[in-house]
Amino acid sequence: MVCIKDGINLATVNKKKFDIKSNLDVLVAFGVIGIVMMIIIPLPKGILDVLLAFNITLSIVIILITMFTTNVLQFSVFPTLLLVTTLIRLALNISSTRLILSEADAGKIIEAFGEFVIRGNYVVGIIIFLIIVVIQFIVITNGAGRVSEVSARFTLDAMPGKQMSIDADLNSGLIDEAMAKKRRQDLQSEADFYGAMDGASKFVKGDAIASIIITTINIIAGIVIGVLMHGMDAATAAQTYVRLSVGDGLVSQVPALLISTASGILVTRSGSPDNFGKTLATQLTAFPIAAGVASGVMLFLGLVPNMPKVAFFAASLATGILAYLLYKEETKQQELELALEEDELVEMERTEPENVMNLISVEPMEVEIGYGLIPLADETTGGDLLQRIASVRRQCAIEMGIIVQPIRIRDNLQLKTNEYVIKIRGTVIASSELMASMLLCMDPNGDSSEIQGIKTVEPTFNLPAVWINKDQREEAEIKGLTVVDPTTVMVTHLTETIKAHSYELxxxxxxxxxxxxxxxxxxxxxxxxxxxxxxxxxxxxxxxxxxxxxxxxxxxxxxxxxxxxxxxxxxxxxxxxxxxxxxLARTICNQIINEERAVTVVTLTPELEELVASNVQKSMQGSFPTIDPDTTTRIFHNIRETIDSVYFYNNQPVILVSPNIRAVFRKLVEMAFPHVMIISLNEIPNDIEIRTEGVVSV
Structure with missing residues (x-):
């Protein structure tokens, strides 16, 4: 909507108003041309004072901007600005030199700087001027240039990885095309900035050298001109021109020092999201103990003889108060965070339905122990159950090639004092009882009655065993008995349970x-x-x-x-x-092959193999035998008799069958003979001898 008042279009008037920001580029262009003109056209002293004040103001604004930026790209024009400010200082130096040598007067600002710094001592003034130049040239500018060089190199090296990261975010939909384009431009601009800063620091070095040369020329040439052309005596000429030359040098080098410091601050900024002031305040006050220790050190130094006690005691008091206030604030913040966490937990328990899922989740495998077995898992009392269970997972990976998820150990007060249970997906698979303070003694021959103790059955292999006291260990080992600690019994039971039920895990x-x-x-x-x-x-x-x-x-x-x-x-x-x-023929036979590279097996009669092959039913779950119960019973009876009459390597019974019935025959006998290996002729390599020691018939 356009407003018309007294025949004047206000919108048109507003468009014609002068906007500083929109026309600032034109002002900058005129300003740069004006800098060049200053080198040629002599300036009156009043205008020179205004321009010197402007130069100081500009340098202060620049250093403040660098302290409030959070990213180098927020002040990416700095390298070019560094060149422009250097040109301004050189132009002002030339203009002031013209006035110093021609009129022995360069305005009030230069006069004031010279009087204030020299204070009647020309040697001190010259030394202070040289110190400022050295600080700027050697310390700040060299450091900032080195940081810029290294940052540019690292930024360029990291560009391919950052580009890939941007492409990955774009492909995954985390950002859109416009954001990806902006991030690529920022990445390129950052690399260009550090590269430009590396070169721009050379401007400041050249400016420092030029300042020394100009000041030297002003002093020498000024004394000569004062004596020969203005009729001054040597002392008066030296007093006048040294004061003006040093004042001129200081007026130009103070802004140069500020701007070189700004360049150092800008290029040394880390990736902090806050500006320099906030980052400095946050990190310096992050550790109250540091201020407390500093307070103690200052107090100690104040007690040393001949030390200025007031200064050190004041410093100790100040840092001590700071440490106390910071500690109180940190404690209050921790209490607030703890209260917030408790409130969040209460709110989550009250509102979040996901907590119910934790109640119905099932662990792949867990071991529950009674109260009396807790010392076995308590590392503070020497229990090593947790480490031993971790080794079980490694053993299963090495032997079976399976990945067993972490096994949870928890106490269960509902169990007997010395009882433990092994669960798979929440279902009890095995259980037994241990005597945590005793040892389990077993006879390899299956008889442990020769030693006094509590008779029991070893849980893994169901061997007769005896629980004995620890002081009976030597007696049992002398008799040739096997003695193991309770943790080993549980770990062995757990290992064999995992192997037996590995397919479920x-x-x-x-x-x-x-x-x-x-x-x-x-x-x-x-x-x-x-x-x-x-x-x-x-x-x-x-x-x-x-x-x-x-x-x-x-x-x-x-x-x-x-x-x-x-x-x-x-x-x-x-x-x-x-x-x-x-x-996997060799892997399978590796478990049953003896030292002579032979396999001891039991085979089936042709009639039995034919019977099994002719009674197979196919289904979606595989093949199943359909032999009648009476025949199945006779087969089981003959298998038992044959296996008992044969000595197998490592006591591992093996039945050799034809390849076409191996899977079906395994399903037929697995319920009655779960530990009997059923292999086919295809699973025995040609270089392994087959020794048939028995035949199973119908």
Whole structure:
């Protein structure tokens, strides 16, 4: 809406108003041209005073801006501004030199600086001027230039990674195209800034050198001109021109010192989100103990003889009060944060439904112990149960190739004092009782009655055993008995339980971890199989079938290569498992082969194999035997008699069958003979001898 008043369009008038910001670029352009003109055109003393005051004001504004910026890009024009301010100082130096040498008077500001600093002592004035120049030239400018150089190098080295990070955020949808473009521009601008600052610091160095030369010329040439042209005596000429020359140098070097300090502050800023003042205040007051220790040190120095006690005691008192106030504030802040955390917890318990999920979550595996077994898990009393359980997970990974999730240990007051239970997904799988302060003694021959103690049964292998006192250990070992501590008994029980139920612990998440680990070194094998030929779930079922029969899955490369070769022809998990077993033939036989590289087995009669092969029912869950109960009972009876009559290596019974019935026969006998290995001829390498010591018939 446009307002018309007295025939005047106010909108048009507003557009014609002079806006400083919109026309500032024109003013800057005229200003730069004016700087060049100052070098050529002589300036009156009054205008020179105004320009010198402007130069000092500009330098103060610049250093304050650098202290309030939080990012170097907020003042990215600084390298160019550094050149312009250097040019201003040089132009003012030339104009003041013209006035000093021609009129022996350069205005009130230069006069005041010379009088105030020299105070009648020209040597002191010259030394102070030189010190300021040295500080600016050697200390600040050199340091800022080095920081700029290193920052530019590191920024350029980090650019590819930062560019990839921006592209990743863009591809994932975290930022849009406009934001990605802006971040790329900021990244390039930051690299350009540090590179420009590295070169711009050379301007300040040149300005310092030029200032020394100009001041020297002013002093020498001024004395000569004063004596020869103005009729002054040497002392008067020296007094006049040294005062004016030093004042001129100070007027130009004080702003130069401020701007070089500003450049140092700007390039040394870290990635703090706050400005320099807030960051400094926050970090200096972050540790009250530092102020407290400083107060003590100042107090000690004040007590040293011949030290100025008032100064040190005042410093000690000030830092002590500061430490006390900071400590009180920190304590109050901690109490406030604690109260807020408690309020948040109460609010979460009151409102968040996710807390209910914690109540129904089930641990993959856990061990619950009674009150009397807590010392076994208490490290302060020497209990090493936690470390031993961690070693169980490593042992299972080495022997079976499975990843066992962390096993939770918790006490349960509902258990008996010395009882422990092993749970898998919340269900009790095994339990037993231990005597925490005693030792378990077992006879390798199965008889432990020769020593006095509390008779029991070893929980892992159900061997007869005796709990004995610790002072009976030497007696038991002399008799050749095996003596173990309670922790070893529990850990052994836990290990065998994990091996027996490893297929239940192998979930899709664990399979995914195994696949990812394999992918790091054998990416081609994994990419060929998953997900084009098989899913994680199908691979999980194959691995579970192997673990169910105690076949290690550590050689994942061979397993996945076999599946990749055969899964194109069939999706039958049972058949794929048999193919994998054939590929793992040496791994399977390694458990039953003796020193002579021979395998002792029991075989089936052709009639029994034919009977099993002709009574197979196919289903979605695999193949199942359909032999009648009476025949099944006779088969079990004959298997028991045959196995009992044969001596197997490592007491590991093995039945050798034809490849086509191996899986079915395993399902037939696994309930009655879970520890009997059922292998096929395909699973025995050609270089291993087969010794048949018995035959099972119908």
């Amino acid at each position: 192998l979930g899709r998440q664990e399979v995914k971890l195994i696949v990812d680990n394999t992918r790091e070194k054998y990416s081609t094998v994994v990419e060929e199989l998953i997900p084009d030929l098989m899913t994680i779930g199908e691979l999980q079922k194959v691995l579970q079938n192997l673990l169910r029969e105690k076949v290690p899955i550590k050689d994942m490369v061979t397993i996945m290569e076999s599946l990749a070769d055969n899964s194109r022809n069939t999706k039958d998990i049972e058949l794929l498992t048999e193919y994998v077993r054939f590929a």
